[in-house]
Amino acid sequence: MVTEKKKYPPVRKALKKYYGYDSFRPGQPELIKALLDGRDVLGIMPTGAGKSVCYQIPAIFMPGITLVISPLISLMKDQVAQLNQARIPAAFLNSSLSAAQYRKALAFAAQNRYKIIYVAPERLATPQFLEFATKANISMIAVDEAHCVSQWGQNFRPHYLDIAQFAAALPKRPVMAAFTATATGPVKSDILKLLDLHDPKILITGFDRPNLYFAVEEPEDKFKAVCDYLEKHPGQSGIIYCLTRADTEEVAQMLCDAGFPCKAYHAGVPIEERSAIQDDFQFDRIPLIAATCAFGMGIDKSNVRFVLHYSMPGSLEAYYQEAGRAGRDGAPAECILFHGPEDYQINKFLIERSNKDSPDQLTRDLSRLHRMYDYCHTDFCLRSFILEYFNEPTSGSCSNCSNCLATWKEVDVTEGAAAVYKLVRELPRPYGKNMLRDLLRGSHGKRITSARLDKMQSFGALQRYDLDAIKELLDGLLTRGFLSRSNDAWQVVSVTPAFDQAIRNKEKITLRQKLQNDAIQDESYLSSFSRLRSPDVSPYVSAMQDMVEKEQKNRPDSTFTLQTAAEEQLYGRLKTKRLKLSRERGLPPYVIFPDATLLLIARNMPLTEEELSQIEGIGAARLENYGKDILNTVRNFLSDLGDGTLTDDDFKSDEDYDDSDD
Structure with a gap:
């Protein structure tokens, strides 16, 4: 049958x-x-x-x-x-x-x-x-x-x-x-x-978003870093995520004072006001939103060109959800995470408070926080780090993140690593990273002296280095898998079999240091990490030129690099026409047309309905509702671009011409 x-x-x-x-x-x-x-x-x-x-x-x-x-x-x-x-x-x-x-x-x-x-x-x-x-x-x-x-x-x-x-x-x-x-x-x-x-x-289907550029930065002044970024991306639509309501209000106000129109959005804002703020953002009446995680889940605004994180989120799940609100139209967009040393403790406090009656969930959430922390400090490809977290195979390099596009120098930390190994093995019981840092530095705090830890042979083994240098060393050893951290509230540190093997075999241990763009111009610059070995600075200046050239060559432009000045001009006119249609129809601009569709129109410059219908994103309803307006915009632009003598024949499709012999 x-x-x-x-x-x-x-x-x-x-x-x-x-x-x-x-x-x-x-x-x-x-x-x-x-x-x-x-x-x-x-x-x-x-x-x-x-x-x-x-x-x-x-x-x-x-x-x-x-x-x-x-x-x-x-x-x-x-x-x-x-x-x-x-x-x-x-x-x-x-x-x-x-x-x-x-x-x-x-x-x-x-x-x-x-x-x-x-x-x-x-x-x-x-x-x-x-x-x-x-x-x-x-x-x-x-x-x-x-x-x-x-x-x-x-x-x-x-x-x-x-x-x-x-x-x-x-x-x-x-x-x-x-x-x-x-x-x-x-x-x-x-x-x-x-x-x-x-x-x-x-x-x-996979978690990768190839159009998104990922970067992690630890600036001395987060607000200045945000302002510097916004100055380079004028008029673009973006979201700035903050950890707390207070941060949200403060950042929004400071941005307004600095000349960047921005509104604050969090669960404490009255619902009517929140709705109005969201509408203003959706309709492009304001370009920026400073928000807690209460904003954005499921937002279908396709023309968000960047998402900035003012602080480290509590998990990679949360980060990727929030960062993913950029570039929904498939055009290039940027996801920049600014973090500081206080972010981890704030997240830890929030997690402990929300899970005080659920020890199992506390352990899981702290484990997620640790992976988020590792993301902020890894020297590997950021995209690969995220994808591997979601169990997706990667090539290990994407050429579209701050780590892949940076110039790195291998730093020999064998001596410092051996001191860390000896200390951890000598301790009577496991301790957290901050205690290890203080012990290596030789600090005589009450916890240390009362437990007589200052009497250990390894106490003060790295006292000639500052605390930041020791912190970077410990972070590097954790990231490279030489140290592990427990997932409970204590987060005690222990050595791994890989560390045992490296010490037993007297292997050379190196960590990578990223060459910084501004500091490298000054030959007196030595990062706290570098001071573990104090390498010669002279190779850095030439390496900086290589890094700048590499970034210019490989990094995608987040402002839609069009092929000609004419395409740029037409794209601007199309956005103006879309905004006019948006206001007339009472619809957000990206509902009329997403940025990616306008970009294709600007590149292809269709002159007939048939040509316009071939553009991705132009369905029957859009063609009928807006086709005439778009075609007139293209035709008027081309007429202005030339001598103004375009005729009806210029708008015919190939099928309209009679190519037969007379």
């Missing part, structure tokens, strides 16, 4: 019609097919990979309604606005609606006027919504930001834990789809278990 091959709806035509793309991105076809087959799915895909398309296209062809569980009102508004622009009937049900508006939207939903409805997880438990849901034909439930079901996300939205119970209570269990950008092995297991996914299709 021959099994008839299943026929699928025209999903590729839908992709072109509604989204303006000719082909799917990696992972999208497999997930769409699984959902159309009625199978649960878990998609772990990087920001900008097109997760929403994976459930929106099946929703178009499914007979009933798709519910999308989304964490933030702003995300719902963005997604619904873009769907309606593409003429896919969609709505959101959340607290931003008045009682009358909510009742009307719910009534329309009951009449099957919408294919996709966005709701917050808290909405699922309300009697009015439950009554609607039990009567409606719900074909699919899509869970966005699905990592929120895991323990590290529950503090943000604990109601994510109620989703599986809600689905099970419906007359017919819908197909379940879960999506997230970042999930380690334990988080993935939590999603599968807590959402009760049935034999799901699991697809991980």
Whole structure:
């Protein structure tokens, strides 16, 4: 018996019609097919990979309604606005609606006027919504930001834990789809278990965001470093993440005082004010937001060109989520982390306070904090460090991070490392890194003298070095795996088998020192790390020239390097036209067109609807709604660029010309 091959709806035509793309991105076809087959799915895909398309296209062809569980009102508004622009009937049900508006939207939903409805997880438990849901034909439930079901996300939205119970209570269990950008092995297991996914299709397309440039800096003055960065990126849209509400307020005010328009966003700001601030940012009325982690999850603003971290976050999961809000349109963007010595202690305090009744979770969160700390101090490729944390194989070098583009010098620290090894082995019990630093320096603190640790043979072995130099040595040995740190609140340090082997075999131990751009010009410069061996400075000056040339050659320009001055000028005009259309339509500019689409228009300079329709991101609705305005902008620009004598023939496609003989 021959099994008839299943026929699928025209999903590729839908992709072109509604989204303006000719082909799917990696992972999208497999997930769409699984959902159309009625199978649960878990998609772990990087920001900008097109997760929403994976459930929106099946929703178009499914007979009933798709519910999308989304964490933030702003995300719902963005997604619904873009769907309606593409003429896919969609709505959101959340607290931003008045009682009358909510009742009307719910009534329309009951009449099957919408294919996709966005709701917050808290909405699922309300009697009015439950009554609607039990009567409606719900074909699919899509869970966005699905990592929120895991323990590290529950503090943000604990109601994510109620989703599986809600689905099970419906007359017919819908197909379940879960999506997230970042999930380690334990988080993935939590999603599968807590959402009760049935034999799901699991697809991980990778975590890499090639368009993002990563950098880590430890400036003496963080605020000056931020201002220096902003001066080099005028008018660009960016987010500055801070650890605390107080930092957020202070940074926003200082930036305004320095001439950089910025507003503060955190959970303590009244909800009406927060909504207004977010709208101002979405509509490009203000370019900068200083925010805590309360801002940004699920934000679909595609033209964020940079994310700056004013302090080290508490985990790589949190960092990559926040940094990932840059460059969602696929164009180059930058993620810069500024950190200082106080960041670790602040994070540790926050973690201990939030987990005082949960020792197991405290241990896990401290372990994540340690890896975040290691990221800030590693000399390896930053992108590879992140990807390996999420168990993704890497080449070890990306040529698009501050470590890969820097010039390094190997420093022999064998003598200092041997002193550290001897001290740790001599201690009567393990101690933390700060105690080791004080012992090596020869400090006579009360804890040291009362325990008679000042009587040890290794006490003061590195007393000729300053504390910063010893700290850098210990950090380097931890990063290179010669020392390990416990994951409990004490974080005691111990030697590893690799350190045992190196000492036993009398191996040379080296650590890498990054040559600094400004300090290297001064031949008296010796970093605290270098003072462990006091190397000759003379090779540094020529090495600096190599580093500058390497950066200029390899580092991508975050301001969209166009090929000609004419393309730059046209891109500026297109952005002006987009802003005008945005204000006329009451939509954020990036909903009208993302930056990447305008960039392609500027490069290709289409003159006909046919040519414009070939640009990625130009679907049928965008072509009809904005095609005339865009084409007129291009034509007027070319006319101004030339002698102003363009005729109708200049706007014909090749098919319009008669090339036959007379």
